Amino acid sequence: MDPLRKHFDPDTSIPIELVLHSTKNLQSELPDHLHDWHEIIYVHSGTGSFFINHSFYEMQAGDLYLIPGNTIHRTLPHSEEPITSSAMFFSGQYIQSTSIGKDAYSFLRCFDLAKSERHYRIELLAAERVRIESLIDEMNEEVRMRQPGCKQAVLLLLQTVLLHTNRKMSTGEPKQQHGSNHPQWLQSALEFIDARLVENISLSMLASRAAVSTSYFSRMFKQLTGINVTDYIIAKRIMHAKELIGSTDHTIAEIANQCGFESLPHFYRMFKKLSGTTPAHYKRVDDRHL
Template sequence: MHPMRKQFAANDALPVELALRRTKHLQAELPDHLHDWLEIIYVHGGTGSFFIHHTFYEMQAGDLYLIPGNTIHKTLPHPDEPLTSSVVFFSGQYVQASSIGLDAYSFLQCFDSARTTRSYRLALLPEDRARLEGMFDEMHQELAAREPGYRQAVLLQLQTLLLHLNRKISPGAANVPANFSRPSWLQNALIEIDVRLGEDMSLPALASQASMSPSYFSRLFKQHTGLNVTEYVIAKRIMRAKELLADTDRTVAEIAAACGFDSLPHFYRMFKKIAGDTPAHYKRKQ
């Protein structure tokens, strides 16, 4: 099983990472990944497909994607037109920490909206794109020069960017719907996996519901999503476990059972492999 989490320096004084104008080829793309940090992706050029949760997009220049934390996503660059994109990863807690008080403002509204509506792409006008590219360039310059006050400068630039994106999703402005048509059997399978996360679930059962052989179903599932069925199911179970660990007082054993793991050792191994932490330590950090 490939690692499905992106490593971040959790104790860094500046929990922000920027990859500026990187070109992704199909063979060099990261495995499907899952992390708690938030992610903004801006496409400069090239094409490819993007799988986020249950949603599929055809990526193109000018697209902006908002990836909430703890969300499975996978980019599949086109083999003949590799994607060039800028990506910023950051801790939502860090960005929001300076906005506490009576008139507190949520810089993360755009991510909350993306998660709620399951619509992860924003429409940008040409002037919006130029402004966004300028912000990425300024952040890159600050991170490269590391002059006194650069952490504060990067935080202010990131908060300004988020403020601008929040206004794009204010009443009257809408996220762009998915533009990728996928077969009904695949959508049904993704929904079935979500509904039955706590139950026994097998590849033959999923394939039978789609009226396919297990091998054919598995091949098509990976072709459309870029993900292996078994890895996808386990990752979804770990995502659910993380939510329960953060938001409930249930024991680790109760959460493991509720998420479909038949033994605690197996749950601990998968949680550590995907989340990069033990369940107990993750719960304490929340």
């Protein structure tokens, strides 16, 4: 099992990481990402496929993607038109805690909406593209020049991106459907897994529901999501466990059981493998951020 986790340093003075104007190709792109920080991706040019949680998109210039923390995602750039994009990674707790009037305004509202609506793409108008590209260029210049206060400047620019994104999502513009060129049986399988994480889900069960062979199901699942079926199910269970750790007072044993792990040692091993830490330590860190 090896869903590649992107590592961040949680102890940096300003927990933000920028990867600006980066060109992706099939050789350089990670098969999939799973990390606790929030992520914004803006597509400058190129085309490709993007899998986020349980949704598929065809990427194009002007797209803005919102990826909440603790979400499986994977890009597959097209070989003839590689994606050039800018990615902004950041700690959600830090972004929110530095706002004026902590409870008065949520910079993370756009991520909450994306998650609740299961729609992670925003298609920007021409003027909106100019504005966000200008903000990205300003971030890039701050990082390049490294003048006094550059980290604070990057933080303010990122909060400005989030402010405009929140306003864009509040307009009620219709959202285009995703995944039209991906098999419906795969979309159905992803939704089935999400709804039955606590149950015993097997490859043969999923293939039978999709009316395809187990070998075909397994091959196509890995090709389109970047992760095999068993590893995907375990990753989703660990993601759910993290949500329960942060939102309930249940014991670690209770959470393991609620997420479909029959063995507590197995839960600890998988949690450590995917998160880089133990459930108990993850809970202590989460409690400090409350």
